[in-house]
Amino acid sequence: MIAIKSIEMRDKFKAYCDKVVSGETVIVTRKDNQNVVVLSEKEYNAMLKAARNADYLAMIDKSLAELENGGFIPKDLEELRDHE
Structure with missing residues (x-):
């Protein structure tokens, strides 16, 4: 499981999508703990x-x-x- 900031997800979207498709789960941290999980x-x-x-x-x-x-x-x- 990887936790990243939203700006990093935006800047490296394709790379993180490739990781997700390969079986990794990505948590995108956001303000006020309104995080998003990408799977x-x-x-x-x-x-x-x-x-x-x-x-x-x-x-x-x-x-x-x-x-x-x-x-x-x-x-x-x-x-x-x-x-x-």
Whole structure:
């Protein structure tokens, strides 16, 4: 991880983009601690996927807990068709 000032990012933008694409994360420090993190699209997509997976797993855990606590009413296929 590299931390740089915003003026350095501006002056050496291409070089830092090359570092980011190569797997480095760059933190651009700004006034009032309003910093920016620069990461590759590949890393960004991986983070989004991990977050979606975590949300999905949490939903499954919640459903399993609800099932174990009797929160579901079992229906057969015919009963489901009657509700269409």
